[in-house]
Amino acid sequence: MTIGQILFNLFALLTLVSAVGVVVNRNAVHAAMCLLLSLVGVAGLFVALHAYLLAFLLLLVYAGAIVALFLFIVMLLDAKGDARPTLHKLPLAARVLALGLVAAGVASFYARGRLPAPDVSAAPAVGVSLKLYAYQLFTTYLLPVQILGFLLLIAMLGVIVLSKRFDGMEDIK
Numbered sequence: 001m002t003i004g005q006i007l008f009n010l011f012a013l014l015t016l017v018s019a020v021g022v023v024v025n026r027n028a029v030h031a032a033m034c035l036l037l038s039l040v041g042v043a044g045l046f047v048a049l050h051a052y053l054l055a056f057l058l059l060l061v062y063a064g065a066i067v068a069l070f071l072f073i074v075m076l077l078d079a080k081g082d083a084r085p086t087l088h089k090l091p092l093a094a095r096v097l098a099l100g101l102v103a104a105g106v107a108s109f110y111a112r113g114r115l116p117a118p119d120v121s122a123a124p125a126v127g128v129s130l131k132l133y134a135y136q137l138f139t140t141y142l143l144p145v146q147i148l149g150f151l152l153l154i155a156m157l158g159v160i161v162l163s164k165r166f167d168g169m170e171d172i173k
Contacts, residue, residue: 007044008045008048010044011042011044011045011048012045014040015041015042015044015045018037019034021034022034022035022155028074028159028162028163029075031158031162032070032159035155039062039067042058042144043055043056043058043063046058046141049141053133054137054141054145062148066152066156070155070156074159074162074163
């Protein structure tokens, strides 16, 4: 294994473990810190892809501003990791549907094989021109950026739901 493969595996493992930490943490502050670590891992993966501007912008905008905003919102609303309410039929149905969709996605990737690698010989050389960075952003790296934006939207909605106080929460316990 080369150094690049080892670094890729380490950053991928960091991203995966910290993303799981975001999902399983009951404390919203700890979940936001795991989100920060996950974004650092994704930035490391962007560096491995030689997308230095994307890695810098990810750390500057998402890790620097958005995670800090999440932390301020959580601390302002004084959200605590209270005991979770019992599962009802709708959340259980949503979990089963989500698990089924993930299984279908994994099965389709397994059936088709690996994703085709982009043709890097057709891409122009990366230089100091912002036009070339924009070209790569909207062609080669469009899918990872869109997935990251979608995941941050889900995380923001999760912070809002975790920090909201419901009127009947005392009756559920």
